[in-house]
Amino acid sequence: MRTRDRSACLLLRAFYYGHGGDFRLRLWTRKSRGKLLVPLLFLAPALALYAVFFVYPFVFTFLLSFQQWDMINPEKTFVGWDNYSQLMKDDVFWMSLRNTFLYMLMTMPISIAIGLGLALLIESLRGGRAFYRFIFYLPVVSSIAVIAIIWTLMYDDQHGIVNELLAAIGIDGPNWLSQTSSSLWAVAIVGIWKSFGYEMLLFTSGLKAIDRGIYEAASIDGAGRLRKFVHVTLPLLSPITLFIFIMGIISSFQNFALIKIMTGGGPNNSSNVLVYELYQEAFQFFSVGKAAAISILLFLIVMTITLVQLKVSRHTVHYQ
């Protein structure tokens, strides 16, 4: 049998059994047309919005990445893989790519560790928990643009407070935002400061979901605090940890405002990240095709990382 006929057969079979063993196309009988219509009506606003502002732009970006356009001239020229090959040869692109990954590695582990530590510490208190959670979540709700400006002044070598505080404990701080070696770290520190509260909250919700009885059982079995933490707490926190990792990585890739306000790409592109380069190409250099190519690459990178994470999670994440 030809492959096409074979697949058709399989499909028909699945359809037959999937519909409870008869060929009446249930989808189209009066009764189930009603079943489909109402929920679709409720979904209509969301689906329409997604279609216009998500699906269409996505396809458009994909197609645009193979063209060259300056957004003003209505004419778009098809250039094939040119945009991509130009990027591959572009030093700025590789720098941005490297910085994006570095930024992710700088912010994620530290803010997750702080979030987890604080969540555990606060949860173990007997009183005042709400107060501490309130304080630590404050940076998260602050406006990022305002925060960026405050920290810019804080990092100032002569007038800022960061180096002054460091000097008080004997460390000679660098000129944070103006040195290529420290600009990315400067932004990363603000990124950590702004997000650990969110991770702390998520971990708190994960901790609260753990049944106290399991700890008691572990105690009876003779487990000390460290053992309980490693063998009870951590595994039971793994679903929320996975969620935090996935969302955390995605949002660290999206970090834009801090770079725009604090460094503008940093001295010599030392703090340029993919999304900022995208912005520059599209809105400063008006080479939209190249920006689109960067978008697609960004998408592929994020998707790959997420899929890898999900795959790894099959072995490491425990669901109750």
Add this chain to the structure above:
Amino acid sequence: MVRYWRQAEETGKHLLLAALALLSLVPIIWMLSISLRSEEYVFSGHLVWTGPIDWDGYVRALVDIPFFRWFGNSLRIGVLQTAGQLFVGVCAAFAFAYYRFPGRDALFLFVLMTMMIPLQVTLVPTYLIVNQMDALNTFTGVIVPHLASGYVIFLLRQSFLGIPRELAEAATIDGCGPIRTMWTVYVRLSGTMLWTLGVITFLANFNEFNWPLLVLTDPGKMPLPLAFQYFRSETQMDWGATMAVAGLSMLPVLLLYLFAQRHIIDGFAQSGLK
């Protein structure tokens, strides 16, 4: 003996947390401190200063700058966008939670996927579409593209799934049409979640920066964070006034947060997100 050890441990934890909290608040404390200094003390660089408390920065901030206009803009964007997102979200979540129809799970997976794609991937074409709609530099252009929020739909669906189907079925038997069912059963019973989500979404929308940056070019229409940044780059505002504006910008958000923090934090902490 054990009791004293426990007490000491508790106190130790409090001390550690208090120190960390203070450290974490340094930027905000420092901002307030600079905003209250008079010109000559601004750059004395310390956390505390020896001069008098000078409210002049705040006066200049409120008088020389269209602060209330910007605040109004932020409020407008925040309220309208949040209301829109909740409306779209409730309808979609209702469809996902109550009804069974072919393609339901695939569509929901699609919604989840939209949360995972960085904003910037669809940025340029969205901008072009808004341009085509002649909505550049308008509030419509800022609000409409983000009305479908995967985050909102996801959380509302989770919440709706927690409401027993029997209730909705009983309502239908009693003669409620779908809209009435949605309202009286699902919306009415999801009070806490709607509040929590409403506040969180409002805070995010009020503080939004990236998208308004691209869409709004008229300083009169800019929301607080954007206008603040624009003003700083256009004029050389003295730092006292700058920090005063920063402080005033954060104030509404902080007040809302203070007022609603029980909802947010408890909502988060007790939802047992799995």
